[in-house]
Amino acid sequence: MPRETSRRAFLKTVGGGLAARSAFGAASRPNIVFILADDMGYGDLGCYNAASRIPTPHIDRLAAQGMRLTDAHSPSAVCTPTRYGVLTGCYCWRSRLKRGVLNGYSPALIEPGRLTVPALLKRQGYRTAAFGKWHLGLGSAEKTDYTRPLVPGPNAAGFDSFFGIPASLDMEPYVWVENERVQAAPTASVEGIRERRGIFWRGGPMAPGFRHDRVLPEITERAVAYVREQRAGQPFFLYLPLTAPHTPWLAEPRFRGSSGAGEYGDFAAMVDDAVGRVLHALEARGLAGETLVVFTSDNGAHWLPGEIERWGHRANHMLRGQKADIWEGGHRVPFIARWPGQVRAGSTSAQLACLTDLMATAAEIAGFELPPDAGEDSYSLLPALLGQSPGASARDAVVHHSGDGHFAIRQGPWKLIPVRGSGGFTPPKLYQPKPGEPPGELFNLAEDPSEQRNLYLERPEVAARLAALLDRYRREGRSR
Numbered sequence: 001m002p003r004e005t006s007r008r009a010f011l012k013t014v015g016g017g018l019a020a021r022s023a024f025g026a027a028s029r030p031n032i033v034f035i036l037a038d039d040m041g042y043g044d045l046g047c048y049n050a051a052s053r054i055p056t057p058h059i060d061r062l063a064a065q066g067m068r069l070t071d072a073h074s075p076s077a078v079c080t081p082t083r084y085g086v087l088t089g090c091y092c093w094r095s096r097l098k099r100g101v102l103n104g105y106s107p108a109l110i111e112p113g114r115l116t117v118p119a120l121l122k123r124q125g126y127r128t129a130a131f132g133k134w135h136l137g138l139g140s141a142e143k144t145d146y147t148r149p150l151v152p153g154p155n156a157a158g159f160d161s162f163f164g165i166p167a168s169l170d171m172e173p174y175v176w177v178e179n180e181r182v183q184a185a186p187t188a189s190v191e192g193i194r195e196r197r198g199i200f201w202r203g204g205p206m207a208p209g210f211r212h213d214r215v216l217p218e219i220t221e222r223a224v225a226y227v228r229e230q231r232a233g234q235p236f237f238l239y240l241p242l243t244a245p246h247t248p249w250l251a252e253p254r255f256r257g258s259s260g261a262g263e264y265g266d267f268a269a270m271v272d273d274a275v276g277r278v279l280h281a282l283e284a285r286g287l288a289g290e291t292l293v294v295f296t297s298d299n300g301a302h303w304l305p306g307e308i309e310r311w312g313h314r315a316n317h318m319l320r321g322q323k324a325d326i327w328e329g330g331h332r333v334p335f336i337a338r339w340p341g342q343v344r345a346g347s348t349s350a351q352l353a354c355l356t357d358l359m360a361t362a363a364e365i366a367g368f369e370l371p372p373d374a375g376e377d378s379y380s381l382l383p384a385l386l387g388q389s390p391g392a393s394a395r396d397a398v399v400h401h402s403g404d405g406h407f408a409i410r411q412g413p414w415k416l417i418p419v420r421g422s423g424g425f426t427p428p429k430l431y432q433p434k435p436g437e438p439p440g441e442l443f444n445l446a447e448d449p450s451e452q453r454n455l456y457l458e459r460p461e462v463a464a465r466l467a468a469l470l471d472r473y474r475r476e477g478r479s480r
Helices: 005-017 059-062 079-088 117-123 212-229 262-284 306-311 357-365 458-477
Strands: 030-036 068-072 127-133 159-167 188-190 193-198 200-201 204-206 236-241 293-296 331-339 347-349 395-400 405-410 414-417 443-444
Touching: 030 079, 059 193, 059 262, 059 293, 079 293, 079 357, 117 127, 117 236, 117 357, 127 212, 159 212, 193 306, 200 306, 212 236, 212 262, 236 443, 262 293, 262 306, 293 357, 331 414, 347 357, 414 458
Parallel strands: 030 236, 030 293, 068 347, 127 159, 127 236
Antiparallel strands: 068 331, 188 204, 193 200, 293 331, 395 405, 405 414, 414 443
């Protein structure tokens, strides 16, 4: 049966709410496991960068068994806005958080009543769970009170169960959150530490016995235990936002020296091991064949030019810039999808994609029609994953956003940055052009993926067209 015919039959089946097996030969409602690394770069993985100094055998195997997208992007070059986009299908700069990141005491960012990926899937009969770094705010008070129930939080956003930490692992308070309460109140404290590059956390309140170096292992163990509890025929959605390789770089002893990229590379190798443990749990439980697994990252790596020189490792591969920057190194991310029998093993796709696309993809898989006020910036990746011609539903353009609030827009090979400067960690954040210099940047990424040749003055008609499209997306409150 031709693939397009199969896809229509499949969507008709799930659209009718049936749990029968589809024309693809796999369960009509697959389990979905979405693994989100924290600050892992496009060039950290061997399957994207043959010269990577970090061993990533488990993620490389995932790519060999599935599809590798080469033009996927986080909706922001920093963490909180990306997480908002992943779970809501909406660019975070449309929310009250116009830019930047939350801290450990920020109130809940996801608006009451907004449809999320877990809430959508729950309506379609899925169990939902999240383990790891939340970083989307907790509670409704101006400052989170950890002595009270943390409502709204992950449960209110649609997760049946949650276990993890409030924000980044270098942000206080250092506590474990289980559903709507802390396991132990932050009655102790810890001194801030900055021993060397990457070994850093802020000082502040901490729960007694909390250990930074145990966070990634504990998250992994919880996810593995959850997978082992599942049974065939009951679909589940597992959201696994890892805390690594974001600072502090705290690899377990068995990983130290395992990479050629220092403490960062060793910690990234530990991320690969965590992914491998989850994949093994799916296989041991007999669920791998009916599970869509996605591995990606929330933004580019925070990897400095001096570290490239020292270690000979390009965490962001050939891309310009790093985490927080508006250039490709800030937001082009690895994206690997495995769904046995549906996604062709060892395949690649150059389809333009954004992490906001999880919502529309999950909705199409689960047979759910998104209402107009949900997933405003989400497009289904299902056609690309199935090797189909994307058709009219394909993403035409994507809006990028830097840590300091710079916008960019990409359409076809063209990328427009209306202003100058990185808008992030790479100096200068904002460059004031001299008379006669271009006020913005325009790149043809098909010819210049490293963004070295600014064509803003040579192709003014392209710059004007993209500027108008960006303005329309911002004015209309949606791009879908």
